[in-house]
Amino acid sequence: MAGIVESFKRGYEGRDSGRYAIGGKPVACSHCGGDKFDSGTALLNTRGLTFLGIDFVNRGANLLICTACTHVEWFLDEPQAL
């Protein structure tokens, strides 16, 4: 799976608070409950995924990486920076 991550935007490089919301709810890490994340995107258009019949994700995915425990939360919609 190495190499699928296209880009990362470290929170400290911009004015981001590191907090995000999606679906009208603030994102919290499902592992440790942390609320600060680095964001990134991943392209999922791989032959393997298509073979598995889940090529609906071909448009890519948004990643939020918990800064406390590095757990990765995946979203198809783009999270809103808070």
Ligand SMILES: [Zn+2]
């Ligand atoms: Zn966490």
